[in-house]
Structures are given as structure tokens and as C-alpha cells.
Amino acid sequence: MRALLLALLLACAGLTAQAQTAPAPLSDRDQSSAEELELQRTLQGGRIEGRITIPNQQAATLIQPAGREWRAFHNRTLAWVGGVAVVGMLALLAIFFFSRGRIRIEGGPSGQTIQRFNILERANHWMVASCFIILGLSGLNLTFGRHLLLPMVGPEAFTAVSQWGKYAHNFLSFPFALGLVVMFLLWVRDNIPNRRDITWFKMGGGFIGKGHPAAERFNAGQKVVFWITILGGGAVAASGYFLIFPFAATDIAGMQLSHIVHSLLAVLMIAAMLAHIYIGSLGMEGAIDAMSSGQVDVKWAKEHHSLWVEEEMGKTPAGAKHV
Numbered sequence: 577m578r579a580l581l582l583a584l585l586l587a588c589a590g591l592t593a594q595a596q597t598a599p600a601p602l603s604d605r606d607q608s609s610a611e612e613l614e615l616q617r618t619l620q621g622g623r624i625e626g627r628i629t630i631p632n633q634q635a636a637t638l639i640q641p642a643g644r645e646w647r648a649f650h651n652r653t654l655a656w657v658g659g660v661a662v663v664g665m666l667a668l669l670a671i672f673f674f675s676r677g678r679i680r681i682e683g684g685p686s687g688q689t690i691q692r693f694n695i696l697e698r699a700n701h702w703m704v705a706s707c708f709i710i711l712g713l714s715g716l717n718l719t720f721g722r723h724l725l726l727p728m729v730g731p732e733a734f735t736a737v738s739q740w741g742k743y744a745h746n747f748l749s750f751p752f753a754l755g756l757v758v759m760f761l762l763w764v765r766d767n768i769p770n771r772r773d774i775t776w777f778k779m780g781g782g783f784i785g786k787g788h789p790a791a792e793r794f795n796a797g798q799k800v801v802f803w804i805t806i807l808g809g810g811a812v813a814a815s816g817y818f819l820i821f822p823f824a825a826t827d828i829a830g831m832q833l834s835h836i837v838h839s840l841l842a843v844l845m846i847a848a849m850l851a852h853i854y855i856g857s858l859g860m861e862g863a864i865d866a867m868s869s870g871q872v873d874v875k876w877a878k879e880h881h882s883l884w885v886e887e888e889m890g891k892t893p894a895g896a897k898h899v
């Protein structure tokens with residue numbers, strides 16, 4: 577009896593194993609629905625949709641092949657572009673700092689200052705800058721955090737950082753966008769490109785070689801920073817709003833495109849802003865005063881914005897004050 581039971585069990589196990597290794601032939605119905613799916617896939621470029629009766633028509637999509645391309649972009653292309661842009665810029669700045677050193681005021685400061693930016697301009701600059709820095713860091717965490725931060729701080733801390741980072745990323749987009757509008761209104765007049773900018777570029781902006789090219793309130797390099805901030809920041813903000821309000825004004829393809837535009841422009845802007853932050857602080861003696869007290873040394877101003885100083889002095893002969 578025992579031997580019979582054992583033989584039966586072995587026979588059953590053999591049948592199951594057979595069923596697992598050799599797939600059963602498709603029935604006619606299976607065969608025709610597989611063919612129908614294949615036909616749909618070919619006709620719609622691989623996209624497969626069903627029919628549903630619930631209001632959310634997005635749920636009818638079963639397979640959306642562009643999603644795979646988008647995932648490859650997010651996991652590979654973006655990480656590469658972002659990594660090369662940010663690390664590359666940091667390396668360039670380090671090379672520049674160690675080869676050229678800090679750009680000094682020739683012969684030292686004069687002790688006489690002139691008003692460069694008023695309180696509204698400075699407050700707005702710092703609002704845009706602080707929002708940008710938090711938006712940038714929390715954004716970089718979305719791309720690199722899982723690979724860089726998670727192994728360092730562990731899952732609990734990483735979850736908390738990412739959750740608060742995401743809240744900050746969503747809510748700070750509003751003061752950032754408002755700051756861009758105010759910045760545009762305050763500074764657009766002084767940032768219209770003109771012929772003098774070509775000469776400024778030809779002379780390497782005074783960074784390379786000797787002599788400082790004549791410049792108005794903003795030199796050509798600063799005009800580039802201004803337009804990167806306004807146009808780049810504007811496009812990053814606009815594409816970000818498509819992502820904060822999913823499917824409100826676009827479909828899945830639009831969401832994927834918005835994400836690609838948003839993330840690529842953002843990493844390129846972060847790299848560009850690293851150069852701006854360097855020149856505005858460590859890289860150039862006297863520059864940070866313009867955005868802290870608002871008063872810059874007259875010698876600094878004459879070196880970097882000679883035409884603007886002439887104009888200001890002409891407006892108010894007592895415009896420059898002794899400190």
C-alpha cells in the first residue's frame with residue numbers, strides 16, 4: 577500500500593514538473609488573442625490599450641513603450657549628463673582657482689563706495705538664490721539620492737530627507753517663479769545685449785590676459801547669467817508645473833516630455849550657477865558686497881563696470897560716499 581502511494585506521488589510530481597517545463601500548446605482562443613495583441617502592438621507602435629468603463633481613461637493603457645525610453649533617460653542619460661555637467665564644472669572652477677587665483681582689486685580697495693543694488697534687488701536676489709539652492713539639492717536627490725545618499729545615511733534618514741525634500745521642491749517653486757518675474761522687471765533694462773558685449777567676450781571679460789573691458793551696469797558675462805536665470809529658470813518652472821499637476825493640461829507623453837525638459841535644463845542650470853556663485857563669492861574680491869550691503873568699492877566698480885560708474889557719478893556727483 578505504502579509503495580503504491582509513493583508511486584502515485586512520484587507520478588504526480590513528474591506530471592507537475594512536465595507541466596512547468598513544457599508549456600501547454602495555446603488553445604485557438606489564446607492563439608487568436610495573442611495575434612490580436614501583436615497586431616495592435618504593430619499598428620500602435622507597441623502601445624496596448626484596452627476598453628474600460630470607469631471615468632479615468634488613463635487606466636485603459638496597458639503598455640506604453642515610450643515609458644521604457646523615458647525610464648532609460650531618467651536612469652542613465654540624465655544621470656550621466658547631470659554628473660558630467662556638475663562634476664565637470666566643479667573641476668573647471670577648481671582648475672581656474674588654482675591657476676588664476678582670486679581676482680583682486682588692483683592695488684587694493686579705495687575705501688570709497690558706491691551703491692550698486694538697493695534693498696529690493698538684494699532681497700529678491702537672495703529669495704531666488706535660496707529657493708534655487710534648495711530646489712537644486714532636492715532635485716539632485718531625486719536623480720542621484722538613491723545611489724549616493726541612501727548608502728551613506730541609511731533608509732530611514734534617506735526617506736525623511738527625500739520626503740521633506742519633495743515638499744520643499746514643490747512649494748518653493750512658487751516663490752522662485754515669483755522672484756524670476758520680479759528679477760526680470762528690475763533688471764531687464766540693463767540686460768539687453770549690445771555691441772559692447774562682443775568686445776567684452778573678445779577680451780575674455782578681463783579674466784584672461786590683462787586689462788578690463790568697458791562695461792555698463794551688467795557686463796556680457798552677467799547678461800548671460802541673467803538670461804540663463806530668466807529663460808532657463810522660466811522653462812524649468814513651467815515644465816515643473818506640468819509635473820506638480822499631473823494630467824491637468826497634458827497626457828502621458830506630455831508628462832514624459834515635461835520631465836525630460838525639466839530635469840535636463842535644471843542640471844545644466846545648476847552647473848552654470850556654480851560658476852556664478854564662485855565668481856560672486858570666492859572668485860572675485862569685492863563682488864559679494866554688491867549683494868550683501870549693496871555698497872561696492874569704487875575701484876572695483878571702475879574695473880568691472882566703468883561705464884556704469886561714469887553714469888552714476890554723472891547723475892549724483894555725491895553718489896559715491898567715503899567710508
Ligand code: HEM
Pocket residue numbers: 692701704705706708709794797798799801802805809849852853856857863864865866867
Ligand atoms: C550663494 C549663492 C550666490 C551668490 C554668492 C551670488 C552672488 C551674486 C553677486 C555678488 C551678484 C552681483 C554681481 C555684481 O555686482 O555685478 C549676483 C548677481 C546675480 N545673481 Fe547671484 N549669487 C548666488 C546665487 C544665485 C542664483 C542661484 C541665481 C539664479 C538662480 C542668481 C542669479 C543672479 C543674477 C541673475 C544676477 C545678476 C547678473 C549677475 O550679476 O551675474 N544668483 N549674484
